[in-house]
Amino acid sequence: MIFDFHRGRRLRRTPVIRDMVRETSLSPADLMMPYFVVETDDQDFKSPISSMPGQFQLSLKQLEKTVGEAVANGLKSLILFGIPAEKDPVGTQAYAETGIVQQAISMIKDRWPDLLVCTDVCLCEYTSHGHCGLIKDGIVLNDPTLELLAQTALSHAKAGADMVAPSDMMDGRVAAIRDALDNNGYEDLPLMSYAVKYASAYYGPFRDAAESAPQFGDRKTYQMDPANGREGLREAAADVMEGADILIVKPAGPYQDIIRQVRDNFDVPVAAYQVSGEYSLIKAAALNGWIDEEAVVMESLIGIKRAGADIILTYFTEDVLKRMGNR
16 A cells, blocks of 8 residues: 555554553542431441442441541542431521531541541531422522521531532522631632532432432422533533632533533633432443443543543542552
């Protein structure tokens, strides 16, 4: 053959060459592990989450043990979700000084001062009705909810949190939380906003884990329509204007186009949440022997990173850290 053509295989010929020219990689600093901590008198409480194989609801003592093992494997950051012993219509335990998340923050920061502790700021795990805001006549109230979200974030800051992450999708909550933090001496505390959060069917297993399913209706009046992309950019722009330091896109895998759009349009760090349904789909297929779990996990995370995510919240964090340490 006399003609010239591109020989892309030259740079795929050996593992060393492929490693040398790899464009996207993962490190422990990219990964944030979610944990579910339960208010209970049984300090040995460790309950498997049936719809999320390998994940657990944990007492404070079990959380301490689990986090310790993860830190030994290289864990750099985590995000906490709390499950209170009692719930009420206004989510009192979300912002109580002695709430379960507030206790967990203090415990973790005492043990591992350099471990970044982020907290989910929402009311759904704490309200008896399971919605992310106050309710009147079956409607989720926006503005009255903002004060409670601000109180929740402030209580986390006082307990020692390194970062707060509002996930409620109330309009104006970033501004309300930023104002509360700044006016109480926490102007240096970063705010990672669930800026582009879709009303997704992929959240099903999480609602088992966090015991936060709505007792009536759904969350489509405040979470976004999965069909909309431009709306996501408007939400992201609003949160940046209100003071968000980091933007989250949630879910991650089915919304990689949105991750890329946010990355290209905003000069702030972008996070993506590989949610419970994404996790459980991979786990279920792996448990049935249909896929190579390790390979698919790594490919899914690389895809999210390649799409533009700087940070990935994923339930696979502990497993990936173990694999990184063994190589």
